[in-house]
Amino acid sequence: MEKKIKLIITDLDRTLLRTDKSISNYSLDVIRRCKEQGIYIAIATARSERAAANYIKLINPDIVISNGGALAKCKNEVIYKCMLSAQVSDSLIKDCVMSSNIGEITVETESGYYSNSEEINKFGEDYTHAKYNDYSKSLKCMTYKITVEVFESKAAEELASKYPQCSFLTYVGEDWCRFAHRDATKINAINEIVKYLNINLEEVAAFGDDINDLGMIKHCGQGIAVSNAIKEILECASHITGSNDEDGVAAYIRENFL
Structure with a gap:
């Protein structure tokens, strides 16, 4: 018998968010009803807090897991933080700059978001605080993640083999990969969150679609995949719901938890 769910965690892009990056009023209403019934709501996203700010304002979650699990906060209280050291970050950035098979390099730090692209505005309003940096000088600070545009996967x-202390994630269908601390995962953040909330992992339901959701889909009490999820997520999920464009997350919550 499945335990009563006390915490619901959902990924944003391609999971809670529709393909056009919107959240339906139906989904927002279901989330509001969960909170009224005492169920904690968390979002777990590869985005930084800055890039997710508009959605955080709309959803008003109890907990935000950002940067793919590198940071977890309950309101303004930090529950979990896992960053690459300044030394590793600067060395990795230098190697990326020197590679002819790597183009754009973006870096997320506590103080800001940096890119060596001169077209920073292309990132849209989610990245209004982005700063141009050609990385000719070391940043000399810890980083949440370093994301690079790759022209050849071999590069x-x-x-990745040179920096075993980093996790290496390739985004599905994109010529981008992300480097972060190997312990900066959503499930590691969730393990600290359940301690903080004094609940069990079996009392957590997690929704996701992509490879960085795998840990929470496998290890939470209920791991629910949206139907548009990648094969690995669909195969390990305990349940499958409708797609992100069908408000699959909200539909499952309403049917099973409300």
Whole structure:
């Protein structure tokens, strides 16, 4: 018998968010009803807090897991933080700059978001605080993640082998990969969150679609995949709901938890 769910965690892009990046009023209403019934709501996203700010304002979650699990906060209280050291970050950035098979390099730090692209505005309003940096000088600060545009996958794989202290994630269908601390995962953040809330992992339901959701889908009490999820997520999920464009997250919550 499944335990009563006390915490619902959902990924944003391609999970709670529709393909056009919107959240339906139906989904927002279901989330509001969960909170009224005492169920904690968390979002777990690869986005930074800055890039997710508009959605955080709309959803008003109890907990935000950002940067793919590198940071977890309950309101303004930090529950979990896992960053790359300044030394590793600067060395990795230098190697990326020197590679002819790597183009754009973006870096997320506590103080800001940096890119070596001169077209920073292309990122849209989610990245209004982005700063141009050609990385000719070391940043000399810890980083949440370093995301690079790769022209050949071999180049990124060589970097990954050189930095075993980093996790290496390739985004599905995109020529981008992300480097972060190997312990900066959503499930590691969730393990600290359940301690903080004094609940069990079996009392957590997690929704996701992509490879960085795998840990929470496998290890939470209920791991629910949206139907548009990648094969690995669909195969390990305990349940499958409708797609992100069908408000699959909200539909499952309403049917099973409300």
